[in-house]
Amino acid sequence: MHPRPPNVRLIALLLIPATAVACVPTPGDAPTAPPPTVASPNAGSQTNPTAGPPISRTPGVRAGGTLDLGHRPLVWFAPLPPLPVVPGRPYTGSQDFLDLFPANAPWQDAASHVQVFKLYGEWVGVASDDELRRAVRGIQARGMGLAVEAGPLDAPPECGQGVEGFAGIDDGRRIIERITAAGGQLDLIAMDEPYYYAHIYDGPNACGWDPEHVARAVGEFIAAMRALRPEIIIGDTEPLSGPADAQAYLDWLETFRRVNGYNLAFLHMDIDWGRPTWVSEMRTLEDAGRAAGVPVGIIYMGNSQDADDEAWISIAGERVQRYELEAGGQPEHVLFQSWNDKPDRSLPESDPYTFTGFIRTYFSDRSALGFPTAGPGANVAYQKPARVSGLTEGRDGSYAVDGDPGTTWSSGGDPLQWIQIDLGAAYDIAEVRLTVSQFPAGRTVHILYGRGLGTGDEQVRLHTFDGVTQDSDVLVFTPAQPVPGIRYIWIDTTESPSWVAWREIEVIAAGE
DSSP, X not given: OOSSOOSSOOOOOOOOXXXXXXXXXXXXXXXXXXXXXXXXXXXXXXXXXXXXXXXXXXTTTSGGGEEOXXXXXXXXXXXXXXXXXXXXXXXXXXXXXXXXXXXXXXXXXXXXXXXXXXXXXXXXXXXXXXXXXXXXXXXXXXXXXXXXXXXXXXOOXXXXXXXXXXXXXXXXXXXXXXXXXXXXXXXXXXXXXXXXXIIIOOSTTOOOOOHHHHHHHHHHHHHHXXXXXXXXXXXXXXXEBTTBOHHHHHHHHXXXXXXXXXXXXXXXXXXXXXXXXXXXXXXXXXXXXHHHTOOEEEEXXXXXXXSSHHHHHHHHHHHHIIIXXXXXXXXXXXXXXXXXXXXXXXXXXXXXXXXXXXXXXXXXXXXXXXXXXXXXXXXXXXXXXXXXXXXXXXXXXXXGSSSOTTSOEEOSSOSXXXXXXXXXXXXXXXXXXXXXOOSSOEEEEEEEEEXXXXXXXXXXXXXXXXXXXXXXXXXXXXXXXXEEEEEEEEEEEEEOSSOOEEEEEEEEEOOO
């Protein structure tokens, strides 16, 4: 996805939610090597025409010698491995990545729920022979499918250079050859956003290919990979961002089927979490994919700007709750993946704020994911009513108190603007944290007020933030002593070079 430096920053636009439309397969030319129908071991008589055949394993590696990819949800794990620090990526991945692979690694429970372990193609290329061998053996000894994420497209002379998705057939061959030399078998490839970057992306070196051109190029990549590994299963990963809405991907699935004569094996969605319609669009894709026989998956992750592992894991958990527990989503594939600086630690699973701890909690008690909402240290502003001076693009005050700095309340205007939060009861306040949404950077002035029993029900100024800020900065007010009896928090922004907006407002309750 984004283990290398990003080429473009994706900015969410106001979009109309797509209508649920099932993709109808259109007859086309017969594929070079169509994936055969395979019965899902967990679905009774149901079949999945794109899942591919059972994959043979070395005897003794897995009971029965067959890899089970019919599990629903099919669970993928893809922590960011150690990668070189380069411009645009000043971090190296999880520090304990290689500790995941010994047989006694402390994630036995979490590992029992994972069917696929995905490596980044870039890491396969830069890892030492010993590192790759350790990873491959550890993954396959656990009976997991071995996957990579790779760009399928060959860049012509006139475009595609340095653009995500353009790595090409030769790169795919090298990945397969390296894994084979390390004693492994590559089972799956998740293609790295070819439709978006070849068709929709309009930044530097954009190709702007029509959808049929992209489908033919992807089909050529799949045929070339199957020439080396006939059993390989190849699907797509794409971003739900900007103009790339649910309908665009329904059209893409149909175009691919019409051009190549078979379905993509799966479609995984990389969500722009600041997109107000992401839940409804994801449900549209999930339902239409299920009707068309293309499993649709969601990547759960935090934000690139999150301060630490606890924040990253908590925010990822909020997204699970919003999609699965609140909206009733049932993705056929679930991906625990990161291309951010966090989480730094994947182990042990006994810590709820490691990556494997996140997976373990997902399966043991999904309702326990996310931020604490009660007791000392809880964010008492979480999901509380918010009044605002204005809004734009449907980004109302709730987006500032939803626990997710990936979403934003935007006033749609310059100062003076304000937001007021009703905490619902009087609390002793230990800290207030304001996560900035701002472009461009510059001097801002924000005045923080409080009101409640502790102030005689009078609005009093608690603090003034005055200084140069930029997007995703966190402004923190920590009084010497907790401020007692506060029910209402009010923030006036009197100066700013941009529209007034907040990513998140947190009000932290004092301890006993």
